[in-house]
Amino acid sequence: MTETMIAVIGGSGIYDIDGLEGAQWSSVTSPWGTPSDQILTGRFDGVKMAFLPRHGRGHVHSPTDVPYRANIDALKRIGVTDVISVSACGSFRENMAPGDFVIVDQFIDRTFAREKSFFSSGCVAHVSVAHPTCPRLGDACESAAKAAGITVHRGGTYLAMEGPQFSSMAESKMYRDVWGCDVIGMTNMPEAKLAREAELCYASVAMVTDFDSWHPAHGAVDITEIIATLQGNSEKGRALVKGLPARLGAERAACPHGCDRALEFAIMTAPDKRDPALLAKLDAVAGRVLG
């Protein structure tokens, strides 16, 4: 058994969480850059927790410029075992209405201007993201959402777009009708891929703010409506987060789905061909397998 440390990455509208015992914001240094902000740590229900505002307090970083690698590395470096991403999203489904939450389990990654891996020439690794989210964390999120009275949908495909503009109607219809996506946002990729490379369990709670631009009765995405919906969603998101520590517990066994062993056979580069400078940067992310 190892000690659980749950990290919440808060998206648009969620820049802190309350109620942490011994709450403290601290700067964490990463060889992958400067994280989005300081990290808030403390305990809730006796369980270690961390909180990182994805866009920084004051919403400083655009979706493209969020330092995804530094964020995941910093969380791994401070001992995080489980990551819950909480994000705003648009919906492609009539029954996934603004105010509803979706426990995302699949992604289509359409982002193109971001660093997507910790690995590269000098230490090449290939992890599976066939199942990019952890069902054990998904169970905890679903149960915590229901207990908080939130309308929650279990399972859904999240289209990760580059942004920062919202989609055209033609794109929106293609994502919905041809690609079968359920929700759309700008940030869960490469975050989920990087969490898997760092052997962190990852779940994504997508909070619906709008119907994107496919819906004949709703027309274009309106940022003022999104911001109004975000306020209610963020209160519900905070309630959900408070239900997680009791459900996940202060100690955890190995992940039954293998998220925490994703690198076991993933590194292809021969030990004598590895780049020492890159290995040094991988100390937190891949220290378990690199020794």
Ligand SMILES: CSC[C@H]1O[C@H](OP(=O)(O)O)[C@H](O)[C@@H]1O
């Ligand atoms: C405020 S609407 C667009 C913005 O909100 C979402 O951010 P996050 O995923 O961090 O909650 C979406 O992905 C866009 O970045």
Ligand SMILES: Nc1ncnc2[nH]cnc12
């Ligand atoms: N419709 C939308 N598209 C992309 N990101 C979003 N975040 C919230 N609503 C969104």
